[in-house]
Amino acid sequence: MNGPYTDGQSPSFEEKVGLLDERSLSSDSESDNGVIDLDSHLPLMKWVAYLLSPIGFLRSLHWRASVIRFVWFFIPSFLQGRQMREQIRPSKIHPTAYLDGMRGLAALFVFFCHYTYQGFSIAFAWGFDNTNYQFMKLPIIRLWYSGPASVSIFFVISGYALSYRPIKLIRSRNTKEFSNAMASTVFRRFIRLFAPTTISTFVIFCLIRLGFYELTRDFAKDKTYHRNVVEPHPARFANGWNQLCDWIWATFNMIxxxxxxxQGGRNPYDVHLWTIPIEYRCSLYLFLVIVGTARLRTTWRYMTLLTVMGVTYRKSRWELLMFFFGMALAEWDHIRAAHVSHAVLPISEKQAKPRRNILGQIFWNLVCILGLYLLSFPDDGWGKTPGWVYLSTWIPEWWVGAKFRFWQGIGAVVFIIGVSRSSLFKRFFNSGVVQYFGKISYALYLMHGPVMHVIGYHWENLAWSITGVDGEWYTVGWVLGACFCVPSVIWCADIFWRAVDIPTVKFAKWLESKVVIKED
Incomplete structure (x- = not known):
């Protein structure tokens, strides 16, 4: 995302929002400062001596610097100094960087959901059936472990990110660059989504064959500890070849x-990846609508999009509807020039602006809170839960999808609209810590499952062996385990981000540059 790009290689907005910052890590030349180049400084006779002496030859190599770089790579990026911190949160961030941060927290909350639901029932909200009066089940408070609500946010942001630049080019009537950008986005989308998942599940395959999953297999299915949802480990085949064939088929089936x-395309090696096939499928539908409406005037493009959204809504395809909402919001932001610097206002208008700004900010903050409330719609038992009974009657009877997706989807759209106008919420999502989670969001989503099973279960087992599982001590042990499991997941996600996620995007661009038709 730094430096000029040719038309065919311009970075898509998807890569700027919520996926990663593609600036390269420290180069070898920067890392080797102070290391003497023996090739240019040692006399010929000394090189002959080194060739005759293997030990001397090894001493002549730059292995110390290589080892240091290798070890340093495993240090979390936020501890690696100013250069990496600048990569995580540049001094000048993109106007829609708040979406990056929002997706990062959503990925973190999905992890919290999968950590929490194994020990506690999280589908029911506060007051369900005159029970469930715990503080953590109150509306908005419960969002920190609400995975389904986070998924709705994922899909709206994906629709927005994939649409933003194409719509900008459509509106500027730059037909040539639009066609290049769309071709590039479609070509790279498959690689962007499935290359990291292939690598992450192959790592799981290797860990299974090496026996790491066997160390916690009994714990994973022990109802003494996992009192609600049991996530069994992937099966370990007696024959390694059969296991490899099974992994290949599971990977292929994700397409x-x-x-x-x-949950079509669900991968048994990581059951949490069921959203990835949906992301890809909905992306293709979105690209079709963008291309199909590219030559229409703005009014007719909006009318066509609303018609498509109406059909999608009637067919109960909530996931695709979220993508289309993202496209609609992206175009609306272009219409209102949300991310364009405005000219200086006259003095008279400046004097009247502060009062309007304060009232406007109060209004949009309330819109954000409304969105958070709707996102808190319970996954189950809404008909017997205070605050949700009336809203549940508004869910159409013909809605064949999961009922809770209806209001959670609306809440995601309302919340994102509110945040786009709220300086308070934007400031929060643009903060350094939240932006960091935005950078590693995809890696966090891919890594939290295997790390939780291979490493996290050891921490949980150790914690409960200390606290016991009787009464409130069960919760104490759960919290103690989280204190070690959460950092482990974040650390591994950070490594995966730098080792796989960033190189994947670079590889997709490189491959595209090698296979596209060169312009004259």
Whole structure:
């Protein structure tokens, strides 16, 4: 994202928002400062001596610097000094960087959901059936472990990010650059989504064959500790070849674009990746709508999009509807020039502006709170839960999808609209810590499952062996385990981000540059 790009290689907005910052890590030349180049300084006779002496030859190598770089790579990026901190949160951030931070927290909350639901029932909200009066189940408070609500936010942001630049080019009537940008986005989308998942599940395959999953297999299915949802480990085949064939088929099966089955393409090696086939399928539909409406005037493009959204809504395709909402919001931001610097206002207008700004900010902060409340719609038991009974009657009877997706989806859209106008919420999502989670969001989503099973279960087992599982001590042990499991997941996600996520984007760009038709 730094430096000039050719038309065919311009960075898509998807890569700027919520995926990663593609600036390269420290180069070898920067890392080797102070290391003497023996090739240019040692006399010929000394090189002959080194060739005759293997030990001397090894001493002549730059292995110390290589080892240091290798070890240093495993240090979390936020501890690696100013250069990496600048990569995480540049001094000048993109106007829509708040979406990056929002997606990062959503990924973190999905992890919290999968850590929490194994020990506690989280589908029911505060007051369900005159029970569940715990503080953590109150609306908005419960969002920190609400995975389904976070998924709705994922899909709206993906629709926005994938649409933003194409719509900008459409509105500027730059037909040539639009066609290049769309071709590039479509070509790289598959690699962007499935290359990291292939690598992450292959790592799981290797860990299974090496026996690491066997160390916690009994713990994973022990109802003494996992009292609610049991996430069994992937099966370990007796034959390694059969296991490899099974992994290959599971990886191939994730490319699920020809059906709408519930969690179609689910990968048994990491059951949390069921959203990735949906992301890809909905992306293709979104690209089709963008291209199909590219030559329409703004009014007719909006009318066409609203018609498509109406059909999608009637068909209960909530996930695709979220993508289309993202496209609609992206175009609306372009219409209102949300991310364009405005000219200096006259003095008279400046004097009247502060009062309007204060009232406007109060209004949009309230819109954000409304969105958070709707996102808190319970996954189950809404008909017997205070605060949700009336809203549940508004869910159409013909809605064949999961009922809770209806209001959670609306809440995601309302919240993102509110945040786009709220300086308070934007400031929060643009903060350094939140932006960091935005950078590692995809890596965090891919890594939290295997790390939780291979490393996290050891921490939980150790914690409960100290606290016991009787009464409130069960919760104490759960919290103690989280104190070690959460940092472990973040650390591994940070490594995966730098080792796989960033190189994947670079590889997709490199591959595209090698196979596209060169312009004259």
């Amino acid at each position: 699920h674009v020809f059906g709408w089955e519930e």
